[in-house]
Amino acid sequence: MSMALVQCKECNREISDRAATCAQCGYPRRPPPWTHLVFKIVIGLAATLFLGMVVLWMVLAWVTRKPIDIDMPDPAPSATSQLQDAPLRIG
Known part of the structure; x- marks a missing residue:
């Protein structure tokens, strides 16, 4: 050679x-070897695909969300609320 x-x-x-x-x-x-250019394109496409999947997941989660239905029990009257409702006696 x-x-x-x-x-x-x-x-x-x-x-x-x-x-x-x-x-x-x-x-x-x-010029730099073409492999560097191909590598950059592949990394760019992979990043774009990943971000696209994240955005799609977020949009689908938002669109298909269901409201949370929680049955809250009626609060029992507490001792302090009974004292507040009682008439004040001075004497």
């Missing part, structure tokens, strides 16, 4: 054909 030298498009220096960037000016010789 031989290593060829090519010219940097930015500074015209000779760089390796396997170099990702020019050592002199830092100009990228080739």
